[in-house]
Amino acid sequence: MSTATLEKNDSGSPSGAADSGAAHLITVTFRIRRFNPEVSDEARWQDFTLEIDPKERVLDALHQIKWELDGTLTFRRSCAHGICGSDAMRINGRNRLACKTLIKDIGPEKPITVEPIKGLTVLKDLVVDMEPFFQAYRDVMPFLVTTGNEPTRERLQSPEDRERFDDTTKCILCAACTSSCPVFWNDGQYFGPAAIVNAHRFIFDSRDEAGEQRLEILNDKDGVWRCRTTFNCTDACPRGIEVTKAIQEVKRALITRRF
């Protein structure tokens, strides 16, 4: 572990110092879904048992495994602080960000399972191909669309107008919601909650002028009408976005704009 300093060695017994340093550690088993296409076409479970502070996060445990036990363990992470959206994974059967999940909160007495998110092609271990997810995202035109000349200053908006779509601006595109949706699991044709959330962010923005176009895109047979209101997406979202509510608001907008 940490290199003991000379003074410490002088002042007390080395074993006693090591014991007190390790007192807060607990033994946790991580059961990780491994897949390596260069070895086998079958995924398998592998257990890693390690001593770790329960106040650490699942991401720290994955780091410890990768850095100290098995360098081949493959997963995505970038910011490690819940903002880049790259480490969504299925932990104990629920989609979460590994970097926002404390070990003490998810029952470390039993083995903690870690799997890739479902419904997307697994490339290696916990890394999935996110392309279909981003394809659906691009399909809803997630950018400001306006007509006329560009203003010479900011496009102003009242606090109320800004508040209207505030919730859906928080999305970090982690895919926890879309890959928790049973409708998406089946054939992957459903646009998925994340694409709808990001369409909602512009549909209800008073400065944007392509709301009608985005509504038409989501009126597709694989659009919002495939939503069965299971609330898996709302439960999964690490940003606390009311995803199902956003989907419901898009449905309502589609109906009230015609009737």
Place this chain on the structure above:
Amino acid sequence: MSTTETTESKTTDEPGGPADSVALYDVDHPAPVIEPPRKRTAKTPKASRGNFEMQTWLFMRLSGIVLVVLVLGHLLIQLVLDGGVSKIGFAFVAGRWASPFWQVWDLLMLWLAMLHGANGLRTVINDYAERDNTRFWLKMLLYAATVFTVLLGTLVIFTFDPNIR
């Protein structure tokens, strides 16, 4: 620090190379990955036009509201009031269908419940059938059963003869 690594007993191979069996896959020949479902290919259907899915979604809600009255009323009359199930017989049915009110009630309930149930099963098939072929034939079976039941039921309600023997 004390860390131990255990793999499941049935897997003896180390990551990086199987121990005993002949390696089927290696760096130059990786296992095939499953095609991403939403990838655009020549076979990908065009985006759908029209409001069919919106209309069926609305229909489920509106027919549901009407069905609450029709079905609960139906169950109450058939199973609870006036002696419960024991009263139901040929004469009871004949007596009720003599009135156009109950004819319309039952006809409406038949059509709404059948279309509602059929559309509900259509979404279930869409959500669960994995292959296009399975999906197609399950839906054909569903539509055939629905048309048959709706037509037969309608025929019976309109041609019911209380004097049949």
